[in-house]
Amino acid sequence: MVKLTTQRQALLDIINASHRHWDADELARAMSDAGQSIGIATVYRGLAALESQGLIDSIQLADKKRYERADKAHHDHMVCTECGHIEEFSHQTIEQLQLAAAHEKGFTLTGHQLVMFGLCRQCAKGSES
Amino acid sequence: MVKLTTQRQALLDIINASHRHWDADELARAMSDAGQSIGIATVYRGLAALESQGLIDSIQLADKKRYERADKAHHDHMVCTECGHIEEFSHQTIEQLQLAAAHEKGFTLTGHQLVMFGLCRQCAKGSES
DNA sequence: AGATAGATGATAACGATTATCGTTATGTCA
């Protein structure tokens, strides 16, 4: 049985406290900064446990996996390739069309991930000069 | 200047010869099987070169990057989590809705990647018993 | 031929993640 230990609760609290998208390292550092240092392996195990119970969500970016608050409504992500800013968005129609497309190909869908890359408003401004 | 060497041409030929989605290792082995062994670093460099010139496309899956024939029409992918089969699909409306959603968030879109996970027809059949 | 620019290959390095393993904490049952 999987347990929600003190450390895992602390990880969950950190993640729930904002809309940030954390990687394992950042969380280890945040824990350390909060005075309760934690082994990196424990962070990974804790995150896997939390995710398997639906208490947090994750997105797999090219390089690393990032964790975020669980959200009842599924959403996808826009990543600024300049500053790393991640914006969330959800689009009912896109979801439905995806389901339809999968069905058409004979796929039983279990999940999906849509990541859009580009420049956020800030960075687009900065680079147009 | 980037050159299209004999080895790179051979990689391109292999990729163009099918709809398969190759990872670097598989390509190195295919080259080796074809009698022209190649260093793995050269494979990576060659693939990067081919991709930068738009001669091939790639998708970044959770674990590794896979390369495929360049296609004028952008398409996305459905991956069977059971057998690894990759199915392609393109959906004009989804693309347009993505653009609109990005614009709404102030993003200048440079690319995106939509990967859907699930069971292909075969594997869905096999597991329902 | 000599010079220059880029490609190649062996291999070391890197970075994220997972496995290992001895230790520690927690929960349960007698």
Place this chain on the structure above:
DNA sequence: TGACATAACGATAATCGTTATCATCTATCT
């Protein structure tokens, strides 16, 4: 309460895809 089972923890080794390094090699141009 004590003993035992179960899972978590932490340090660290291992894994794996990918990139960097660096000493050749190969074309191409003058």
